[in-house]
Amino acid sequence: MRPGWRNRLEMVHEMTKENRDLPLINQHMQKTFAFRRQEIVKSSPSVEHLRTRWPALFLEAQVHAEFQRITNQSLxxxxxxxxxxxxxxxxxxxxxxxxxxxxxxxxxxxxxxxxxxxxxxxxxxxxxxxxxxxxxxxxxxxxxxxxxxxxxxxxxxxxxxxxxxxxxxxxxxxxxxxxxxxxxxxxxxxxxxxxxxxxxxxxxxxxxxxxxxxxxxxxxxxxxxxxxxxxxxxxxxxxxxxxxxxxxxxxxxxxxxx
Structure with a gap:
């Protein structure tokens, strides 16, 4: 299994729950950042594709977190x-x-x-x-x-x-x-x-x-x-x-x- 793959799958599963473990989701998103960033920049996937593979990216808290991972500043x-x-x-x-x-x-x-x-x-x-x-x-x-x-x-x-x-x-x-x-x-x-x-x-x-x-x-x-x-x-x-x-x-x- 490729690096980050298991973390991504666990994040996707957690996102299906009614009561999500947000700290766990953030942990998985942090661990998969390099893997995800390479995918986004190189492949330019559609928004719909990203919503399926990386649904946590569309949580407002994760929009802020991802921006900070990329730029090292608080949006x-x-x-x-x-x-x-x-x-x-x-x-x-x-x-x-x-x-x-x-x-x-x-x-x-x-x-x-x-x-x-x-x-x-x-x-x-x-x-x-x-x-x-x-x-x-x-x-x-x-x-x-x-x-x-x-x-x-x-x-x-x-x-x-x-x-x-x-x-x-x-x-x-x-x-x-x-x-x-x-x-x-x-x-x-x-x-x-x-x-x-x-x-x-x-x-x-x-x-x-x-x-x-x-x-x-x-x-x-x-x-x-x-x-x-x-x-x-x-x-x-x-x-x-x-x-x-x-x-x-x-x-x-x-x-x-x-």
Whole structure:
């Protein structure tokens, strides 16, 4: 039996149980990392194939663990530290673009309205609202259309054509849930879609971070519609790879540091 094979089979078996031994799963995933990484990078298997062979990769905890195995850094801690650091400047840029942008000015206005109304709700500053607002507006700053990746549908519409296409973060909302500026307010649930299949559920804005971790760990291409947004997350927020940036990404980085 090849190295790691028994650990993989035991992990798959544990994943079939209702009450999983998560520390045991993590132990098996740690032991099979080199074996799995070689398989993913060399063979580029489909997501469906990986869900069969490595189902634990689609647990949110293992998305974080796999990212740390690859990069030796915490995805959640590093990503949110950078996002929170840049949030005040990004909100300032949104306000500046709100009056100047003929294409996205209205969208920036909607995002800022949600932020202003929700951020101090119940007398507390809501960090989730701040993060959601900034992540919803980031593609607009990079002149990208997020509608094919940040999708929203009503309960009961999951079977509609195009809903599960490609790579997306799908927010399912009730009939009376408000959606402003592309931000779902209290969605019923948020699903992550890869290769036209729901692979896991998360929360908004955690879903965007988890999608990044999945794409990076599974060696998949970023969705074309948000290529620059994901590259900014990779090279500016997470400081991964060589750091060379396209002109518009470099321009935004310089604005963030101004």
């Amino acid at each position: 959640q801690q590093t990503f949110y530290a950078a996002l929170d650091l840049h949030t005040p400047r990004l909100l300032t840029l949104f306000r500046e673009k709100e009056g100047k942008s003929t294409t996205h000015g209205g969208k920036f206005s909607s995002i800022l309205r949600v932020y202003n109304e929700q951020f101090t709700s119940q007398g507390e500053k809501n960090i989730t609202v701040a993060r959601s607002a900034v992540l919803a507006g980031l593609p607009l700053l990079l002149r990208e259309d997020s509608s094919d990746v940040f999708k929203i549908c009503k309960v009961g519409e999951l079977s509609n054509p195009g809903i599960l296409d490609g790579v997306s973060i799908l927010s399912v909302v009730g009939q009376h849930n408000e959606v402003v500026g592309g931000i779902p307010i209290r969605p019923a649930h948020v699903s992550i879609v890869l290769e036209d299949k729901i692979v896991m559920t998360s929360s908004w804005p955690d879903a965007l971070m988890v999608v990044f971790g999945l794409l990076y760990s599974l060696h998949l291409n970023y969705p074309k519609a948000l290529g620059s947004t994901f590259e900014l997350m990779q090279k500016v927020f997470l400081n991964l790879d060589d750091g060379k940036l396209k002109p518009k990404l470099l321009a935004l980085k310089n604005e963030l540091l101004a």
